Amino acid sequence: MQITKEEFKKELEQKLDSQFAVDVEHASLGELYSALSNVLRDGYAPNWRETRIKEAHEGKKQVYYFSIEFLPGTLLRSNLLNLGWMDTVKSALKDLGLNLDDIAAKEPDMALGNGGLGRLAAAFMDSLASTGYVGNGNGIRYKYGLFKQKFVNGYQVELPNDWLQKHNHWEVMRDNKSVLVHFGGQVNLVQKDNWMTPEYNGGYSIKAVPYDIPVVGYHTGIVNTMRLWDAEIPESEEINYPTIDDRRKVEDLTSILYPDDSSYSGRLLRLKQEYFFVSAGLQSILRYYTKDLKQNDMHNLPKYVAVHINDTHPAMAVAELMRLLVDEYHIDWDEAWKITVQVMSYTNHTIMAEAMEKWDINMMTQLLPRIMQIITEIDRRYVISLTGKVAESVINDTRIVNNGNVQMAHLAIIGSHSVNGVAPLHTHLLETEVLKEFYELYPERFNNKTNGITLRRWLQIANPKLSKLLDQTVGRDWRTDSAKMLLLQDSYKNAKVLKQINEIKLENKEKLAKFIKKTTGITVDPTAIFDVQIKRLHAYKRQTLKLLHIIKLYHDLKNGIDHPKRVVIFGAKAAPSYTYAKDVIKVINEVANVINNDASIHGKLKVIFLENYDVTLAEKIIPAADVSEQISTTTKEASGTSNMKLMANGALTVATMDGANVDIAKAVGQDNIFIFGLNKDQVYDYYNKHDYKPRDMYNSDQVMKETVDALIDGSFSKAANEGRVLYDSFLQENEEFLVLADFESYLQAQKKIEENWHDQRSWAQKALVNIAHSEEFNADNTVARYAKDIWGLKKLN
């Protein structure tokens, strides 16, 4: 539905009047945000209704993307863009003396996730709707999102992120679609009507209430649904929860995103969350299948339903669907198993051993007795099916229940028809190292689906100026057909386009510089190299290597060795219980303090650690980046997606040959990226031969020694203890992330960056190549590959 400027103004005025009894002139930005989002709701509501009717009418297969994280950021501007209202609304607001960005800033960021995994889930939602598929999200409506990060004396402090406090304008609560999820008690199987039927003794039920968030497709008229579940006390059981405290204990189930997993009660809560959203999601899928689609044969379920398990957190979907099919619909076990495997598919997101999720059998038996019985039976049959066919060690390594634990990845793999990695190197490592034994058992299940990004958000919304330049050079079609971005290559020698690329970057940097000034008080020069590392804080991502480079630059500047002006910008949250990551934050902040206040280097180097990295902050930083730091230890980063967002905005990448960096390098060519560091074979050699000797490197390399020593020699005295922790970690022989091994090679790559920076025309050419080739990472195409190869979806008519 389109809208004219005049219609929009009238609607806005009406909403302001009916909601707040104010006129435009007297409305606050918060009131304007609320009214504007309500006008938008009226705009897409008919499409949302019609999409649901169409879905039921056409009966096309649908995917349900189960994810414990969704990281959509904010939705106002993306809904405006996708509905086709952006230009009209911007211009109408301008007429009224208002600015869309100021109003949009009032929307709380939906940070229902931690990083790349949740961001990918949100990107896929947008892409499904924007390319014409029916795709549903299934997750948890956390009352508090990922914590709000503040720095106090250089230390990370975590504050609650009360994002729902001011009301979520997009969500619709659908109480009539609620379901009950059962926990605890005991289960006995009794023969009833010729069927082994579970009888539950004790335990309790929690009401799962869905909150639906519309996912507006880009110019498709399709509005899909992201369904997030909240926990309530069932009406029938209210009497058992007489006090507010009792109530809160139940409702706490969906309070926080990452319960503290260092305590038993924290882990139990997490397990509860996982089962809660999985069970609620599957129950509502089967209800839709039987009631709305009027299907009564469960054997046809795979023709209508695909359930995707995003990382292992929703892996219990395998057991829960078995429970529903066998216990509720009386399908024979073997038949139910076939159906389940055809419905389920699984994405692995990491090879990091500590991220391989497992649950204690006793905990599971207490909380989910029937699910534990079913998992035990799946495991028993799995073992029988392989006994005598493969080595016993293979069975032991791959079975689901082992050493008192339930291995969630094993459950997901055995219960799915598809297992995918998220970049070619990652998938290769799954097949040859991490999941080798599974790959040999089920080679046909394994496939690669390289991650992607929503170019709409990262270019059209975050960088309107660059988007406009693309319009002028390659035509507007790139907005729906990203392959058209490759036409930008034709302007490789076009002086005017190259100049515009540099001018746009400078304007974006000026804007970020203002933001930095406002939030940190620090002045940065927009003409300096803006060198950006934004991602979760983790040892494998090696913010530490960037830190060592900073110290080296600082030493040079103090010693009269010149470098181009540089502003290093970090954004990163550390998991609350991850002390090493928090130590890294403290050290970076104190190093930044010393450098930013040292007048002797004449502002040649600035280090800015922006607080509270989230999607909203990413949208501010990425368009202003000159250099994209993708410096993880090779083999450790499954894909990475900030690497893609940054290249799309014309930043040049400095990277190890890890994750999707490999694919970026292939796309842009060696001349347009700065590659350094150990390759995967060298990394595995160190691991296999146990011959990494960082202390020898340190003793034989004077520059390295001086750089690392600065962490403990009093140069950064306010982080003496934390500096010592880093120092010790670098020099340990079992230092898994090989920071010092890549130090020298990283310095070389940075030197090359400096040399290239001097030639701004050639720099712009490299940026142009990167922008053009970012089309390869368009999530619309990623989703099309999932739809075809894994889910078997057809587009809505």
Ligand SMILES: *Cc1c(COP(=O)(O)O)cnc(C)c1O
């Ligand atoms: C894209 C994105 C990530 C993922 O970054 P990586 O560098 O790929 O780890 C994490 N957090 C936010 C807010 C993002 O937008």
